[in-house]
Amino acid sequence: MAASPLSPGESGPAPSRRRFRTLVTVLWSVAALVLTVHLVAGWDEPSDDGSPPHTPPAVSSTTPAASRGSDAPAGPHRSGASEARPHLPRSRPVRLLIPEISVDAPFTGLAIGRSGQLEPPPPDNTNLVGWYAKGVSPGETGTAIIAGHVDTATSPAVFARLGELEKGDRFHVVRADGRKAAFVVDDTESFDKDRFPSERVYGDAPDAQVRLITCAGAYDRKARDYTENLVVFAHLV
Template sequence: MAAKSPSAAEPAPAPGRRRWRTAVTLIWIAAALAATAYLVGGRGGPSDAGGPPHAPPAVSSTASAVSDAAAAPAARPSAADAPRLPRSKPVRLLIPKIAVDAPFTDLAIGRSGQLDPPPPDDTNLVGWYAKGHSPGEPGTAIIAGHVDTTTSPAVFARLGELKKGDRFHVTRADGSRATFVVDHKESFRKDAFPSERVYGDTPDAQVRLITCAGAYDRRARDYTENLVVFAHLV
């Protein structure tokens, strides 16, 4: 997954063995807790400068409540009636349609101000933003994965095949399984990433699956877009 989360100041990218396809950065200044993260990676080469998807706030309760109208079907229950689970660490992501069966690793902001990527030698691994919402609890949970490496496809190589109505599951540390249904998917240019729409807090339990998309810019050593799959708990 070659995703990036540039800071508001567009910090210099950190070297990495493969390109990230996911975007996560903290820039919620109004909360006074805002920090910026920048996800980078490469197809086995140095990290590149990248576009600006911005990540969710470190403390979700301070985030602005931004509803994702485009992702909310008319038949979806009200927030009060929507299913919800208590906070619990995700253990495994299961997406039957695209043959994903992958363990989770925690993603956090490193000392460099960038979101640390999953280990570069494991193509079947997804990360979740551990200071945000866990999948299944009310709010927007962020799950990111590599799309490829220099030698092979990675865990989210087929993420673009998901369509509205497809289901996927997250097994959790408390023994429960959260099932999500896809509302829609969109690709966004990294230089015009709608951070509030993607990462804004929600009253019901939602998930964003994120990876890179678009053309691969060999000069920049980066993909030009991010693919985001919007889904909600059922």
């Protein structure tokens, strides 16, 4: 992803919400020139003994939306758009609970690095998920971004079974305010990294939505990267 002179974490006077959404839209237009951000680059090479690769995953990403309240839809469309949309105030996520795939993992905050790319969770903890801390928190109106490794150089990681989730499955995010936000899965899709639908995945939403993201597909040993990204679309209930 191309670096931008403006990032969600830029210091200086805070612009109005409308102006900030406009700036984020412009930032996407620049960032979308390069759609793939590697969660980890240059880690240990996978073994050559024919065993499955356990190198770290990649997450295709433009800078995630940091604004809230936009009327632009994102992700799968659901019926009942006129119905009241549940939402919660901003609060830091503490733990991700996905019983269907045995996930019980703490959160760490992720930021946009100097390159303009979303930094990955630390590589030394296989049971850890990250969220874009300058963006929407899970449960707020908008699109919250949660990323995790599918494996590491030595073992499977927190999102190793993410692809098993199906429409209608539920998961929870425990928040610092003591609330447990419940989400239901709308869809699970894999996308080629060369054709990653950035606006659909990272675009702002009129209700409280979450994206769970990890890598998927075949492992390209030459590129030291996976060929696809897996995205779980979900909304607050």
